[in-house]
Amino acid sequence: MKKNIILMGPPGAGKGTLAKQLKEELHLVHISTGDMFRDAIKAQTELGKLAQSYINRGDLVPDDVTIGLVKERLSQSDCDAGFLLDGFPRTLVQAEALNKLSKEISREIDVVVNLDCDNDELVRRISGRRVCKNCGAPYHVITMKPKVEGVCDLCGGPLYQRKDDNVEALKVRLEHYVSDTKPLLDYYKDLGLLASFNSLVGKETLFDEVCSFLKK
Numbered sequence: 188m189k190k191n192i193i194l195m196g197p198p199g200a201g202k203g204t205l206a207k208q209l210k211e212e213l214h215l216v217h218i219s220t221g222d223m224f225r226d227a228i229k230a231q232t233e234l235g236k237l238a239q240s241y242i243n244r245g246d247l248v249p250d251d252v253t254i255g256l257v258k259e260r261l262s263q264s265d266c267d268a269g270f271l272l273d274g275f276p277r278t279l280v281q282a283e284a285l286n287k288l289s290k291e292i293s294r295e296i297d298v299v300v301n302l303d304c305d306n307d308e309l310v311r312r313i314s315g316r317r318v319c320k321n322c323g324a325p326y327h328v329i330t331m332k333p334k335v336e337g338v339c340d341l342c343g344g345p346l347y348q349r350k351d352d353n354v355e356a357l358k359v360r361l362e363h364y365v366s367d368t369k370p371l372l373d374y375y376k377d378l379g380l381l382a383s384f385n386s387l388v389g390k391e392t393l394f395d396e397v398c399s400f401l402k403k
């Protein structure tokens with residue numbers, strides 16, 4: 188079984204849901220960087236105090252401190268059964284440091300689970316969403332058509348497109364994500380650790396696919 192896992196994926200790809208499902212099914216520790224910082228600060232470890240001093244000044248916590256915290260966290264005994272690293276690494280420097288430290292503490296990364304979203308498909312899906320102005324029932328111009336175009340099946344109210352299903356804003360977010368993570372994905376691909384999954388298949392199917400892959 189692959190038990191030491193890095194989880195990656197763009198906003199809206201269902202990373203949070205998958206992490207929760209995997210944690211329950213495989214009894215892995217879910218380590219998000221936010222929680223890790225909070226725990227270390229609460230426990231007042233040396234690195235926790237150091238991180239806090241940067242945060243208090245409104246500065247970014249430097250890489251060596253974050254990397255130190257990851258090492259400290261992954262060394263804890265609850266990670267024996269495996270862990271799900273979420274939100275780290277974000278840069279190539281961090282990925283290289285993680286590679287080194289995970290060997291030092293004998294917790295080598297088994298796999299990088301990457302949620303792949305065909306951006307165009309994601310944008311198409313979101314831009315096709317419609318909502319009833321009257322009762323809030325959801326529709327989709329392709330996958331969940333009302334019987335009469337533009338009219339709610341349930342109450343006869345008019346269907347409209349919500350402002351936050353804004354295609355342009357979503358496109359920009361996704362483009363940033365892709366350019367930021369490309370070097371990381373290439374790095375893990377070269378190491379033979381990258382496993383990509385199409386996240387648009389639906390929550391349950393995605394979970395089943397990732398689970399059976401990890402259990403192999």
Ligand SMILES: [Zn+2]
Nearest residue numbers: 319322339342
């Ligand atoms: Zn309605």
